[in-house]
Amino acid sequence: MAHTLAVLRLVGFIWILVPGLCIKKDVGTCENVTNPDIYLSFTKSLQTLINCTEQVIKKLKPADHSDLYRLLQTAADNVRSIHGKACQSVNPKNCSLPIVPVNGGLLCLTMNKTRYCKPMCNKGFDFQFLRRSRLYERCGEATRYIWTTQYIAGNRLAVCSESSRAVSGYPSQYFPTRCQDVLYDHSLETDMISTFRKEMKQKVDRKIDSGTTCLLCGD
Known part of the structure; x- marks a missing residue:
C-alpha cells in the first residue's frame, strides 16, 4: 500500500x-x-x-x-x-555506511572527525536490546574506523522488531509514525535533526561539522 x-x-x-x-x-x-x-x-x-x-x-x-x-x-x-x-560523502571517509534498520532509520552527524549515528524505530517497533545508555553508535579514529555496535562485528547498529511498547530506547529514538513520513515533512525532519544535535552537544562538547547531518530510512 x-x-x-x-x-x-x-x-x-x-x-x-x-x-x-x-x-x-x-x-x-x-x-x-x-x-x-x-x-x-x-x-x-x-x-x-x-x-x-x-x-x-x-x-x-x-x-x-x-x-x-x-x-x-x-x-x-x-x-x-x-x-x-x-x-x-562525509568524514571520516574510512568509515563504512552503516546498515539502516528495517522498520526504522538512522540520524547521523559528524563531530570532531567522528561519525555518530542514532538508531531509530518506527511506531509499532522497538529495539531488540536496551539502548537507554546508547543514544548513538560511532565510528572514527578512536574506534579504528569500525562502528561500535551491540551486534558482533559488522556495521549493523540496531534491529527494530514489532512491538506494542517502545521502552528500550530514549523517547527521541522513535518516529511518530514512519521514517519515510519524516522525509515527506521537512519541518519535522528539521526538528528531529535539531534534537539530535542538541543531544550530542550535551554528551560530546565538540563542534558539529556543518552539512554532515542526514536521515536515512530503512525499507
Missing part, C-alpha cells in the same frame, strides 16, 4: 513538472525544472492531483501503465540514490 501511494504521488511529478510535458522517452530538459515559478505551480498542481488520484488514474490507457511505472520507479530510485550519496 505504501509503495502504491508513493508511486501515485510520483505520477503528478512526471505529469506536471513542466506544463505541457508529455510522458515520452528523452523529452524535456533540466533547465525549466529549477525555475521557481514552475516549481510553485508544480507543487500546487501536485496537491490537487493527489486529492484526485483515483479519477486521474482511471483516465490512463492500460497501454501507458508499464512505461509510466518504469519512469516513476526510475525517478524514485534516482532520488534515493542521490540522497544516499549525500549521506556517504
Whole structure:
C-alpha cells in the first residue's frame, strides 16, 4: 500500500513538472525544472492531483501503465540514490555506511572527525536490546574506523522488531509514525535533526561539522 501511494504521488511529478510535458522517452530538459515559478505551480498542481488520484488514474490507457511505472520507479530510485550519496560523502571517509534498520532509520552527524549515528524505530517497533545508555553508535579514529555496535562485528547498529511498547530506547529514538513520513515533512525532519544535535552537544562538547547531518530510512 505504501509503495502504491508513493508511486501515485510520483505520477503528478512526471505529469506536471513542466506544463505541457508529455510522458515520452528523452523529452524535456533540466533547465525549466529549477525555475521557481514552475516549481510553485508544480507543487500546487501536485496537491490537487493527489486529492484526485483515483479519477486521474482511471483516465490512463492500460497501454501507458508499464512505461509510466518504469519512469516513476526510475525517478524514485534516482532520488534515493542521490540522497544516499549525500549521506556517504562525509568524514571520516574510512568509515563504512552503516546498515539502516528495517522498520526504522538512522540520524547521523559528524563531530570532531567522528561519525555518530542514532538508531531509530518506527511506531509499532522497538529495539531488540536496551539502548537507554546508547543514544548513538560511532565510528572514527578512536574506534579504528569500525562502528561500535551491540551486534558482533559488522556495521549493523540496531534491529527494530514489532512491538506494542517502545521502552528500550530514549523517547527521541522513535518516529511518530514512519521514517519515510519524516522525509515527506521537512519541518519535522528539521526538528528531529535539531534534537539530535542538541543531544550530542550535551554528551560530546565538540563542534558539529556543518552539512554532515542526514536521515536515512530503512525499507
